[in-house]
Each structure stands twice: as C-alpha cells, then as structure tokens.
Amino acid sequence: MLEGLKAIAKGMGTTLKALSAPRDTYPYPEKRREYSPRFRGKHMLGKDEEGHELCVGCGLCEAVCPAHAIRVVAAEAPADKPVSWTNRYSIDYEVDLIRCIFCGMCEEACPTNAVRLTPFNELAAYDRESMIADKQELLHPAIRK
Amino acid sequence: MIADAAAKLGIDVPVYCYHEALGPLGACRMCLVQVEKMPKLATACTTAVSEGMVVHTRGPAVDKGRKGVLEFLLINHPLDCPVCDKGGECFLQDYTFQYGPPAGRFEEPKIQKVKDGPINEFILVDQERCVLCQRCVRFMGEYVGEPQLLLEGRGVETVVTTVDHEPATSQFSGNVIDLCPVGALLSVPYHHKARPWNIEREESVCTLCPVGCTTLATGRDGHIVRIEGRPVPDRSWGWLCDRGRFGFDFAVNPSRLITSYLEGREEAAARTTRQVGQWLRDAVSQHGGNSVAFVAGGLHSTEEAYQLNRFAREVVGTERLAVSRDVPGYLPRGLNGTFADIDDADAVVLIGTDPYESVPVVHLRLRDRARALPSLKLMGVAPRSLSRETLRVDTLVTHVGQEAAVLAAALSDAARGHAVLAELVSNGLGDLSGIDGEALAELGSTLVNSEHLTVLWDGLEADVEPVLVALQSVRGDKPTRVLPTWGPSNWRGFERAGFDARIESLTGILEDARDGKLQMLVLWGADLLREYPDQELVRQAYARVPVLVAESLFPPAGHESFKAILPQAGPGEVYGTYVNMEARLQVAMPSVQPPGQARPTKTYVTAWARAMEKPFVLQEDWDPYDDNSGDLVPEESVPREVRPIAPASSAPDGYELITGVLVIENGIPSDFLKPRVPQYPGRISPSDADRLGIRNQAVIKLSREGREMTAAVAVDPAMTPGRIYMPLGLADAPVNALGTGAVNVTVIEEVHSA
Ligand code: SF4
Ligand code: SF4
Ligand code: SF4
Ligand code: SF4
Ligand code: FES
Numbered sequence: 001m002l003e004g005l006k007a008i009a010k011g012m013g014t015t016l017k018a019l020s021a022p023r024d025t026y027p028y029p030e031k032r033r034e035y036s037p038r039f040r041g042k043h044m045l046g047k048d049e050e051g052h053e054l055c056v057g058c059g060l061c062e063a064v065c066p067a068h069a070i071r072v073v074a075a076e077a078p079a080d081k082p083v084s085w086t087n088r089y090s091i092d093y094e095v096d097l098i099r100c101i102f103c104g105m106c107e108e109a110c111p112t113n114a115v116r117l118t119p120f121n122e123l124a125a126y127d128r129e130s131m132i133a134d135k136q137e138l139l140h141p142a143i144r145k
Numbered sequence: 146m147i148a149d150a151a152a153k154l155g156i157d158v159p160v161y162c163y164h165e166a167l168g169p170l171g172a173c174r175m176c177l178v179q180v181e182k183m184p185k186l187a188t189a190c191t192t193a194v195s196e197g198m199v200v201h202t203r204g205p206a207v208d209k210g211r212k213g214v215l216e217f218l219l220i221n222h223p224l225d226c227p228v229c230d231k232g233g234e235c236f237l238q239d240y241t242f243q244y245g246p247p248a249g250r251f252e253e254p255k256i257q258k259v260k261d262g263p264i265n266e267f268i269l270v271d272q273e274r275c276v277l278c279q280r281c282v283r284f285m286g287e288y289v290g291e292p293q294l295l296l297e298g299r300g301v302e303t304v305v306t307t308v309d310h311e312p313a314t315s316q317f318s319g320n321v322i323d324l325c326p327v328g329a330l331l332s333v334p335y336h337h338k339a340r341p342w343n344i345e346r347e348e349s350v351c352t353l354c355p356v357g358c359t360t361l362a363t364g365r366d367g368h369i370v371r372i373e374g375r376p377v378p379d380r381s382w383g384w385l386c387d388r389g390r391f392g393f394d395f396a397v398n399p400s401r402l403i404t405s406y407l408e409g410r411e412e413a414a415a416r417t418t419r420q421v422g423q424w425l426r427d428a429v430s431q432h433g434g435n436s437v438a439f440v441a442g443g444l445h446s447t448e449e450a451y452q453l454n455r456f457a458r459e460v461v462g463t464e465r466l467a468v469s470r471d472v473p474g475y476l477p478r479g480l481n482g483t484f485a486d487i488d489d490a491d492a493v494v495l496i497g498t499d500p501y502e503s504v505p506v507v508h509l510r511l512r513d514r515a516r517a518l519p520s521l522k523l524m525g526v527a528p529r530s531l532s533r534e535t536l537r538v539d540t541l542v543t544h545v546g547q548e549a550a551v552l553a554a555a556l557s558d559a560a561r562g563h564a565v566l567a568e569l570v571s572n573g574l575g576d577l578s579g580i581d582g583e584a585l586a587e588l589g590s591t592l593v594n595s596e597h598l599t600v601l602w603d604g605l606e607a608d609v610e611p612v613l614v615a616l617q618s619v620r621g622d623k624p625t626r627v628l629p630t631w632g633p634s635n636w637r638g639f640e641r642a643g644f645d646a647r648i649e650s651l652t653g654i655l656e657d658a659r660d661g662k663l664q665m666l667v668l669w670g671a672d673l674l675r676e677y678p679d680q681e682l683v684r685q686a687y688a689r690v691p692v693l694v695a696e697s698l699f700p701p702a703g704h705e706s707f708k709a710i711l712p713q714a715g716p717g718e719v720y721g722t723y724v725n726m727e728a729r730l731q732v733a734m735p736s737v738q739p740p741g742q743a744r745p746t747k748t749y750v751t752a753w754a755r756a757m758e759k760p761f762v763l764q765e766d767w768d769p770y771d772d773n774s775g776d777l778v779p780e781e782s783v784p785r786e787v788r789p790i791a792p793a794s795s796a797p798d799g800y801e802l803i804t805g806v807l808v809i810e811n812g813i814p815s816d817f818l819k820p821r822v823p824q825y826p827g828r829i830s831p832s833d834a835d836r837l838g839i840r841n842q843a844v845i846k847l848s849r850e851g852r853e854m855t856a857a858v859a860v861d862p863a864m865t866p867g868r869i870y871m872p873l874g875l876a877d878a879p880v881n882a883l884g885t886g887a888v889n890v891t892v893i894e895e896v897h898s899a
Binding site for chain 2: 059074
C-alpha cells in the first residue's frame with residue numbers, strides 16, 4: 001500500500017516538475033519562433049536604393065539550381081525605361097517552391113545579390129499552381145503575419 | 146603550325162586570333178608554348194612544325210606566360226559577364242578559368258568605350274569587351290574582300306569599328322559574330338535572349354538557297370532565336386550569309402499560314418483535311434488516278450517528298466508528279482560536282498549565275514580558291530558582267546538566250562572535229578555577231594584544256610545541258626563537274642524521293658490542267674504563279690482545274706483560286722534530310738514544334754488515305770541514304786548522246802529583260818532582313834538610264850505583246866547597256882509575267898534618292 005502511494009507521489013512529482021519547466025514547443029500560430037537571419041526560406045528579389053531591380057537576368061541562379069526550380073527569361077529594357085540598373089533585366093522570373101530544396105545555391109551564385117532566401121517559411125497552399133512564385137511576388141516579399 | 150598539330154592530336158592550345166581559314170597573325174599571344182631549344186616562349190599559331198621539335202603546352206613557363214597575357218587582356222575588360230550574351234560560351238571566361246590569374250593587380254579605373262554600338266542592323270559591338278584579335282577585321286577584309294570593319298585608335302584606345310562609321314553592308318557580316326571569341330560582336334535578334342544552358346541547340350541545315358549551309362539552330366521556349374554556322378571538319382568552315390543567319394524568323398512571320406482554309410474561309414484542320422480526302426476520292430473514282438497531279442516545291446524535306454510520292458503512287462495511283470521549277474534547265478546527276486571540285490579546280494566557268502547573289506557562301510568558297518591559286522581561270526558567260534570587287538570574272542557578255550550557242554561555238558572552235566560536236570551544233574549556231582572572237586577562243590581553250598573544270602550554272606537556258614554533256618565527252622577523263630545554282634533548294638531531294646525534276650513534266654501537268662484534262666492539282670509547297678517561267682499558263686491552268694489544293698508555309702500567289710490551303714510545317718519543325726546543290730544529303734533536326742495547325746506531310750497523307758479507305762502504311766525508316774554513295778545521292782552515268790541545241794537568235798532591238806536569283810529576295814519573308822532587301826531590286830545601266838531620263842532610281846513599265854509589269858530599278862554601273870535586270874520570283878514584280886527577252890520600256894515615275 002505504502003509502496004503504491006510512494007510511486008504515485010513520485011510520478012506526480014515528476015509531472016509537477018515538468019509543468020513548471022521551460023517548454024520546447026510553441027503555441028503556433030499564436031506565437032512564432034525567431035529564426036536566424038541566415039535561415040533559408042522563401043526567395044525574394046532585391047532592388048537598389050533608386051528602386052531599380054538588382055536582377056539582370058543573367059540566368060546563373062537557373063543554371064546552378066540543382067532542383068531546376070528557377071526559370072529566368074531575360075530581355076532588353078527600352079532605353080528610356082530601365083527596369084534594372086542596366087539595360088538587361090529579367091522579364092520573367094519564377095521559382096517553383098515545390099521543387100526548391102532551399103539549398104541557397106542561387107543566392108550564392110547571383111553576381112548582383114538580387115535573389116536572396118528570406119527567413120519566411122510559411123509556404124503552405126491549397127494547389128500546386130500557387131506554389132510557383134512569380135516575379136511580382138518575389139519583388140514584394142511576404143512579411144510574417 | 147604548332148596550333149594545328151596540337152588540335153589534330155586533341156591537345157588544348159588556347160587561341161584567339163588564329164583561325165585556320167584566315168591564316169596566322171600572331172596578334173593576341175594567347176597561344177604561347179615552350180619549344181625546346183628556343184630561348185623564349187613561342188606563339189603556337191605562327192611557328193611551323195619541324196622534324197624533331199619538342200613542344201611543351203603546359204609547364205611553369207607556359208603557365209606564367211598565359212597568366213600574364215590574360216592579366217593584360219583583363220586590365221580594361223569590363224565585369225560584364227552577367228549581362229553579356231557570350232557568358233557561358235566565352236573563350237575569355239574559359240581561358241581565364243583554366244589558365245588565368247586568380248586576381249588582377251590593376252587598380253586604376255578601366256577605360257570606357259562604346260557599348261552596344263551598331264555595326265549594322267544585325268550586329269552590335271561592345272568595344273570594351275574586345276580582345277583585339279582582329280579576326281573580324283581580317284575576315285571581312287581578307288576573306289570576304291569587303292573591308293568594312295577596321296581597328297581605330299592606338300594602344301589601349303584601339304577599338305573595332307566600321308569604315309567611316311557607316312553600317313557594314315556585306316551579306317557575310319554575320320559571320321563575325323561566330324568568329325569573335327568574346328562577347329564583343331553580338332547578334333541583335335539574340336541580344337539578351339538566352340544562355341547556353343537554357344537553350345536547345347540542334348544541328349540543322351539552311352534551306353533558303355541551294356548551298357545548304359550547315360547550321361546550329363538555337364531553340365528557346367518553342368521559338369528559334371538564333372542560327373549559327375556549323376563547321377564540318379574537312380568540308381566547310383561554317384560560314385553563313387546573312388540571309389541564312391538572320392532570316393530564320395519566317396517561322397513566326399505574321400503572314401505565315403497557321404490555319405487551314407476551305408474555299409476561302411478559315412476552317413478546322415480536321416475538316417479541311419477530310420474534305421480534301423473526299424475530293425481525292427471522287428476524282429480517283431470518277432476520272433482515274435492520273436486525273437490528279439502533285440507538284441512538290443518550297444522548303445520540304447526529302448522524307449516529306451517521299452511520303453507524298455508514296456501516297457500519290459500507291460493510294461491515288463497517279464504518275465503525274467513534278468517538281469516546281471522556276472528555270473527550265475536540268476542537270477543529270479552524273480555531271481553534278483561537289484564543293485571539293487571548287488577547291489581542286491584550275492578553271493571555273495559561271496554560266497549565267499552570279500554566285501554572290503544566288504549562292505552566297507559558294508562565292509566565299511570561290512574567293513578562297515582564287516586566293517589559294519592566283520592562276521585560277523575564272524570565266525563567265527552571261528547576259529551581264531559577273532565581275533565584282535570581291536571576285537574578278539572575265540565575263541563574255543551575251544544576249545538573252547545565247548549562252549548555249551556561245552559555249553557551243555567556243556567548244557567547236559577549241560575541239561574542232563570532235564564527233565559529238567557535229568551533233569550538238571547540227572542546227573547551226575545562229576547569229577553570234579557582236580561576240581568577241583578573242584574572248585570566245587579563250588573561253589574555248591579554258592573549257593577544253595583546263596585540268597579540273599568546275600561549272601556553276603543557273604539553269605535559265607535549258608540548251609546548256611546538252612552542251613555540258615558534250616563538254617564532258619570532249620574532255621574525257623579530265624574532271625568536268627557542274628554545280629546547279631537553282632531552286633527549289635531541295636529539288637534533287639525531291640528527285641531522289643521519286644518526283645520528276647525536269648520542267649517538261651511540270652509543263653505537261655500545267656498544259657493538261659489548262660486543257661481540262663486534270664481533275665485535281667495539289668501543290669506541295671509550290672507557288673507556281675510566282676515560280677513557273679510562264680505565268681500565263683499557270684493562270685489558265687488554275688482557272689480551269691476543278692480542284693486546286695495547296696499546302697504551303699505562306700499563302701500562295703493567286704490564293705483566291707484555291708479550294709483548300711493547308712499550313713505546312715517548316716524546316717526546323719520536322720526532322721528532315723535536305724539535298725543541296727552538291728547532291729549531298731544533310732540532316733536537319735527539329736528544334737521547335739510546328740505552330741498552330743501546321744502539320745508535317747505524313748499527317749496529311751495518312752488522313753487522306755483513311756478518307757479514301759485505302760490501306761497505306763508508311764515505312765517509318767525510309768532512308769534516303771544509299772549504302773554505296775555515302776552522304777551523296779547515288780551517282781548515275783552521264784548520258785552519252787547529245788541533243789542539238791537551238792541556234793541563237795539575233796540580238797533583239799531595244800531593251801532586253803534579264804533575270805537571275807537574288808537570295809535575299811527569294812520570296813520567304815523575314816522582318817529582320819527587311820532593312821537589307823533592296824527597295825529597287827531591278828538594275829539598269831547608266832547609259833540606258835540617261836537615255837530614259839533616270840538619274841538614280843525609277844519605277845518603270847516593261848511590256849511585250851500586250852503583257853506588262855512594273856519594275857523598280859536602280860542605276861548600276863556594272864550593268865551592260867541594253868539590259869534591264871530583275872530578280873526572279875519577286876511577289877510584286879514577277880518576271881515570269883513577261884519572260885526574259887526584248888521588252889518595251891516606259892518610265893512611270895522617277896525617284897530621287899535622298
Ligand atoms: S537573380 Fe541573380 S543570378 Fe538570378 S538571373 Fe537575376 S542576377 Fe542572375
Ligand atoms: S566577353 Fe566573356 S569575359 Fe567578357 S564580359 Fe562577356 S562573357 Fe564575360
Ligand atoms: S571584335 Fe571580336 S573578333 Fe573583332 S577584334 Fe575584337 S575580339 Fe576579335
Ligand atoms: S548561302 Fe544559302 S544556304 Fe548558306 S546561309 Fe546563305 S541562304 Fe543559307
Ligand atoms: S592565337 Fe597565336 S597569337 Fe593569337
């Protein structure tokens with residue numbers, strides 16, 4: 001009998017200790033984890049101070065991507081309407097986020113520091129189509145809700 | 146040279162300025178190697194190989210030398226790779242990666258030069274990226290003979306630019322894009338379009354003229370965006386003319402047929418095809434197979450012609466198969482030479498044809514030969530002078546229709562008493578007054594005495610064929626080879642596939658159609674109103690034949706007469722073999738899908754066979770190659786007997802209309818090429834222009850026996866008085882409306898050049 005009570009008390013003790021111990025889980029989505037700024041989440045395309053796109057459509061990110069997730073179509077900008085900081089720019093830029101393995105090779109290959117992986121990692125969607133991020137989406141990176 | 150020897154052994158020696166076709170220069174110093182017993186590094190491209198020589202292509206000394214050269218080259222080189230079209234296929238990138246220094250030591254600001262400046266409509270120059278190898282300058286100046294590029298300035302300020310800063314006009318200008326080892330000379334249509342890793346590059350063949358140059362077609366996202374030359378070892382350097390290099394956009398031209406038309410209205414492809422099948426079935430069941438005729442032409446491949454031929458013979462049961470022809474001449478296979486015959490020739494005779502205009506890259510080949518063999522005898526027989534800045538040709542200028550008689554006269558003179566000649570000229574030579582006797586004797590001795598004779602012939606005069614046969618038998622064992630310069634570019638392939646390429650069978654079909662003996666005429670890529678020499682006959686045939694059907698890339702002339710028009714899948718969209726003027730079979734791989742409703746021939750003929758309820762199995766693997774003849778169409782023996790030629794008629798009074806092929810204007814539209822297509826394609830001599838009161842350009846009316854046409858002509862000092870030249874096959878001024886020969890001329894409007 002006494003043995004049984006002892007065991008219960010020990011068990012309860014452990015439970016109570018654990019109740020007040022710091023937690024490893026988060027009550028997501030009410031509370032979110034802070035990630036390191038180097039976390040490799042969804043891509044973005046950067047702009048310079050004057051608002052010109054940094055991407056020049058060189059296609060290096062496309063070439064280096066081991067998952068073939070990136071598609072770049074370059075074009076020449078009209079002389080009076082520059083899009084990027086030079087006369088070449090990407091008229092079309094897509095990242096297939098289902099294919100992407102978030103290795104960060106594109107970021108590393110980019111000579112203009114245009115494509116960057118942000119810490120944003122909330123990538124769920126209802127269909128595959130919306131998992132392909134187009135250029136507009138990448139130029140206006142999502143901010144955490 | 147050491148560089149060649151190394152290349153042959155598969156040893157990598159980096160070069161910029163050296164190109165086998167251009168010869169050694171030693172300008173870039175990239176090719177440094179170490180030769181034992183030589184005190185310093187030597188340039189591999191200028192040092193001849195000799196017995197017992199020991200060469201090191203790597204090693205500390207060589208690597209140091211290359212490193213230094215590259216560091217110098219990069220001093221003023223912009224950091225442009227991400228925006229440079231050459232990026233990924235650039236020799237400066239490759240060599241720097243392989244041999245270059247890890248970093249430059251130069252810290253001053255780089256010199257700024259012109260970026261993306263124009264060389265002409267097709268080419269951009271980025272002077273900052275140039276490594277001053279001079280390949281482009283030497284190609285244009287020495288190889289083509291049109292020195293329109295030059296180096297300007299000195300030292301670090303040296304730049305490549307055009308003479309007087311005027312756009313380069315040569316039709317071979319595009320080759321400098323392939324030649325430039327770096328991204329200094331760029332193609333305008335390809336500018337900022339793609340990268341080597343996101344394109345499909347397929348081996349292809351240019352089908353725009355009978356030369357059939359080997360190309361690489363770059364496809365990107367379902368469109369062809371670039372054509373490059375493809376060198377074939379020991380056969381071709383991979384040069385192209387601008388027509389072939391930049392004229393690829395015909396595939397996306399707005400006037401291209403991509404839907405089917407049934408009785409003038411747009412209709413679903415399936416319905417149109419079914420209806421044509423129904424017509425075929427009715428014609429065959431009511432009037433027999435021979436009431437249907439097929440004419441092949443245009444840019445079809447040999448396989449497509451073969452499929453059509455099988456369908457026509459087996460399912461329709463007709464023997465009326467012809468090739469669309471715009472000139473009456475025919476060349477027996479046995480006389481057909483190859484380009485190697487140009488490289489081996491000690492005499493070349495041009496009959497009627499101006500290679501620069503009709504077979505551009507052959508012109509380069511001729512020039513190459515003329516430079517290698519200064520004693521090359523280059524003669525012409527034509528109604529106009531064939532001489533140019535770039536190629537001196539002693540032309541015997543004849544009147545229209547006298548070429549065969551002049552050649553026969555020269556031949557009879559030089560080989561007097563030969564048996565075949567008596568037969569050849571048994572109808573007499575006719576009136577050859579005005580032909581210079583001395584020139585005739587020279588032509589005769591060239592024809593008979595040369596060791597290796599190569600003839601280029603434009604086919605405008607059918608009687609030249611028996612003269613060539615006679616010439617061959619007079620010359621006996623000495624090679625006599627002929628290269629035909631007429632279209633359609635794949636006519637020999639159509640012949641290989643089973644079509645009759647002689648004009649007589651086409652004429653027979655048209656006459657029967659005119660006389661109401663044909664029920665149905667199917668034109669397979671052929672645009673007869675524009676092509677066939679007698680437009681009136683075509684008109685009458687079109688009006689009379691009950692069912693006229695065309696399959697074509699572009700709406701054929703007189704499209705109101707057609708009951709059905711089907712869109713064709715073009716070269717680059719289907720796998721196909723094309724036979725060029727050497728009778729050489731060359732394969733072109735598809736790089737894109739046919740647009741819209743355009744379908745390959747096979748789709749149409751199998752659908753029709755189904756509509757006709759006849760069994761028809763197309764062998765998948767018909768192969769136009771022959772086991773014994775390599776990539777040439779099998780040889781045939783040359784016919785022995787010659788038919789007598791018609792005597793030359795006397796020179797007509799007044800003006801003579803003469804014609805010829807102008808590849809840039811050969812009827813296949815291209816928006817890129819538009820600025821190059823002359824607005825006044827016709828030509829008239831200055832003295833005639835004076836007489837007619839024309840100063841520079843004019844629109845004139847040519848007429849004969851009630852028929853007339855208008856022609857836009859420009860004054861050309863090279864023209865012989867009394868002749869008016871109009872290119873063949875212009876859509877808005879078809880020479881075949883009149884035919885060549887004497888015409889009356891009235892000036893409608895004089896146009897002063899700006
Ligand atoms: S994002 Fe960077 S690497 Fe990718 S195409 Fe643009 S500039 Fe090139
Ligand atoms: S020429 Fe070559 S090295 Fe120079 S910018 Fe272009 S790709 Fe880079
Ligand atoms: S433009 Fe190109 S081909 Fe011409 S000299 Fe410069 S690097 Fe050589
Ligand atoms: S020469 Fe003829 S085949 Fe060669 S590129 Fe020009 S058009 Fe094409
Ligand atoms: S390749 Fe030998 S010096 Fe240029």
